[in-house]
Amino acid sequence: MSLTLYELTGKDDRRFSPYCWRIRMALAHKGLAADFVAVHFTDKDTIAFSGQGKVPVLVDGATTVSDSFEIACHLDDNHADRPALFGNEIARGEARLINHWTNSVLHALIQPLVIDDIYQHLAEADRAYFLETRSPRFDRPFDQVQARRETDVVALRSALTPLRLTLAEQPYLAGGTPAFADYIVLGAFQWARSISPFKLLEDDDPVRAWRDRVLSAFGRAGYATTAYDA
Amino acid sequence: MSLTLYELTGKDDRRFSPYCWRIRMALAHKGLAADFVAVHFTDKDTIAFSGQGKVPVLVDGATTVSDSFEIACHLDDNHADRPALFGNEIARGEARLINHWTNSVLHALIQPLVIDDIYQHLAEADRAYFLETRSPRFDRPFDQVQARRETDVVALRSALTPLRLTLAEQPYLAGGTPAFADYIVLGAFQWARSISPFKLLEDDDPVRAWRDRVLSAFGRAGYATTAYDA
Numbered sequence: 001m002s003l004t005l006y007e008l009t010g011k012d013d014r015r016f017s018p019y020c021w022r023i024r025m026a027l028a029h030k031g032l033a034a035d036f037v038a039v040h041f042t043d044k045d046t047i048a049f050s051g052q053g054k055v056p057v058l059v060d061g062a063t064t065v066s067d068s069f070e071i072a073c074h075l076d077d078n079h080a081d082r083p084a085l086f087g088n089e090i091a092r093g094e095a096r097l098i099n100h101w102t103n104s105v106l107h108a109l110i111q112p113l114v115i116d117d118i119y120q121h122l123a124e125a126d127r128a129y130f131l132e133t134r135s136p137r138f139d140r141p142f143d144q145v146q147a148r149r150e151t152d153v154v155a156l157r158s159a160l161t162p163l164r165l166t167l168a169e170q171p172y173l174a175g176g177t178p179a180f181a182d183y184i185v186l187g188a189f190q191w192a193r194s195i196s197p198f199k200l201l202e203d204d205d206p207v208r209a210w211r212d213r214v215l216s217a218f219g220r221a222g223y224a225t226t227a228y229d230a
Numbered sequence: 231m232s233l234t235l236y237e238l239t240g241k242d243d244r245r246f247s248p249y250c251w252r253i254r255m256a257l258a259h260k261g262l263a264a265d266f267v268a269v270h271f272t273d274k275d276t277i278a279f280s281g282q283g284k285v286p287v288l289v290d291g292a293t294t295v296s297d298s299f300e301i302a303c304h305l306d307d308n309h310a311d312r313p314a315l316f317g318n319e320i321a322r323g324e325a326r327l328i329n330h331w332t333n334s335v336l337h338a339l340i341q342p343l344v345i346d347d348i349y350q351h352l353a354e355a356d357r358a359y360f361l362e363t364r365s366p367r368f369d370r371p372f373d374q375v376q377a378r379r380e381t382d383v384v385a386l387r388s389a390l391t392p393l394r395l396t397l398a399e400q401p402y403l404a405g406g407t408p409a410f411a412d413y414i415v416l417g418a419f420q421w422a423r424s425i426s427p428f429k430l431l432e433d434d435d436p437v438r439a440w441r442d443r444v445l446s447a448f449g450r451a452g453y454a455t456t457a458y459d460a
Contacts, residue, residue: 090314091321093405098324100395101331165330175323 002035003027006047006057009038010121015225016194018107018187019068020056025183025214026072028221030082034058041126068187069099072180085180098173098181106188109156110200113149116142117196149198156200160207167206171213178214186214190222197228232265233257236277236287239268240351245455246424248337248417249298250286255413256302258448260312264288271356298417299329302410315410328403328411336418339386340430343379346372347426379428386430390437397436401443408444416444420452427458 005027007020015021015038027034039046039055050057050066057064058071065074073092076085086092115134119142122130138145163173163185172178173185189211192200201208215222235257237250245251245268257264269276269285280287280296287294288301295304303322306315316322345364349372352360368375393403393415402408403415419441422430431438445452 084318084320087318087320088314089405089407090317090409090411091324093400093403093409094321094324094328094411096399096405097328097392097396097403097411100392104391104395161334162327162330165334166327169326170323173323173327175319175326177319179320179323181320181324181327 002059002061003032004035004037004059006037006039006050006055006059008055009040009123010118010126010195011123012121013038013226014121014194016118016121016191017055018191021187021190021222022068022180022183023056023058023071024224025186025218025221026075026085026180028218029085029178029180029183030075030079031218032075032079032082040123042129043125069096072183076180083177085183087179091174091179095181095184099184102184102188105159106156106185107191109152109159110188110192112138112145113153113156113200114146114192114196114198116146117198121195153198153200157202157205160205163207163210164205167210172210178217182210182214186211186222190215190227193227193230194225195228197230199230231291232289233262233291234265234267234289236267236269236280236285236289238285239270239353240348240356240425241353242351243268243456244351244424246348246351246421247285248421251417251420251452252298252410252413253286253288253301254454255416255444255448255451256305256315256410258451259315259408259410259413260305260309261448262305262309262312270353272359273355299326306410313407315413317409321404321409325411325414329414332414332418335389336386336415337421339382339389340418340422342368342375343383343386343430344376344422344426344428346376347422347428351425383428383430387432387435390435393437393440394435397440402440408447412440412444416441416452420445420457423457423460424455425458427460429460 005023007015008017010016044053047055047057050064052066054066056068056071057066065071072085086095119130166173170176172182174181189200235253237245238247240246274283277285277287280294282296284296286298286301287296295301302315316325349360396403400406402412404411419430
């Protein structure tokens with residue numbers, strides 16, 4: 001049974017999608033080897049077979065699945081003999097809440113801090129698309145938004161309080177071992193790290209120690225692609 | 231095997247502790263009957279046998295447990311034949327993150343909106359204690375803090391975005407049926423409802439519909455004590 005993950009790339013093969021990273025880590029967690037196919041934002045033709053226009057797309061034998069959360073559910077349902085990403089319906093349900101907190105709170109706080117770094121690491125062909133779709137979210141040009149990041153990062157670090165309190169009680173967000181909840185949140189930091197030298201997390205932040213533990217898991221799966229030492 | 235829950239009360243028997251409500255709901259979820267013993271903030275002697283000074287305290291046969299999350303773990307471990315509050319280690323781990331998000335984000339946004347209502351519903355004997363311990367969190371008197379709630383409630387409603395996105399995909403925070411993650415968050419709303427007529431949630435908010443579904447579960451367990459129709 002062959003697995004193929006279609007994932008976003010920038011210039012110099014920067015694999016910077018937070019959603020795609022969730023699935024890279026989920027595959028590593030399951031011990032499932034996969035082929036990785038790099039896709040640009042504007043390269044919609046490559047994934048048109050999936051019936052929609054966004055990565056990640058996973059092809060698992062005869063099955064095609066898109067949307068990172070749906071892919072994780074597919075992997076747990078169809079590779080149940082491997083280590084669990086959720087393991088029961090309650091863990092799956094709770095992970096949806098962690099998913100939406102990450103997407104709506106964490107991503108919104110990180111994006112302005114690295115928005116120009118993302119732009120600078122895009123393939124030429126993707127720049128117009130990115131400008132057109134992301135600029136309306138901001139009231140000034142990307143470089144001017146990002147210029148305030150030394151100040152703006154404070155709000156991000158403050159929003160991480162629930163993570164810190166959790167990590168004071170257990171080594172991973174999912175408990176004693178990492179699971180999909182960890183990869184959801186890790187994706188946000190990997191997004192930034194893949195395209196930006198800006199340090200989101202201070203050296204002594206327990207969230208940083210957790211991030212590095214998860215990056216190092218499964219034979220250092222989180223370090224498999226080009227990124228900054230941020 | 232007899233169960234006794236020691237829980238916080240105010241004047242007129244208002245059971246307003248968010249942490250105690252989590253356990254009331256957890257007991258109902260498990261179908262476990264319990265005796266409820268009302269305790270005032272300053273009535274430390276009644277729970278001194280627990281070796282610490284805070285409610286909830288659960289006495290389950292020969293075992294005494296304090297801290298709401300620990301009590302939930304105890305109930306799942308020791309009444310595993312009843313419906314699960316977590317059911318596996320991943321669900322328990324993820325619930326710790328939801329626990330800390332609720333305690334540090336949600337509670338902090340709700341408290342100023344109802345702080346004077348809490349004070350007004352305390353037993354006389356508890357008022358000095360409450361003033362002394364809670365006043366340092368605010369830069370002005372309780373009634374002046376609360377006076378801004380029509381404006382301040384906007385930040386609370388905004389912070390509920392992850393809940394709304396989750397509830398668009400599943401009826402409960404824990405998935406298809408409610409579990410401890412739901413009772414953690416419900417406790418925050420029950421805290422307010424028990425002592426304040428102020429409407430935290432607008433009529434058409436899906437979070438309100440969810441709240442009312444959870445309050446109505448298990449024979450309307452959430453409506454068992456005096457509260458406002460807020």
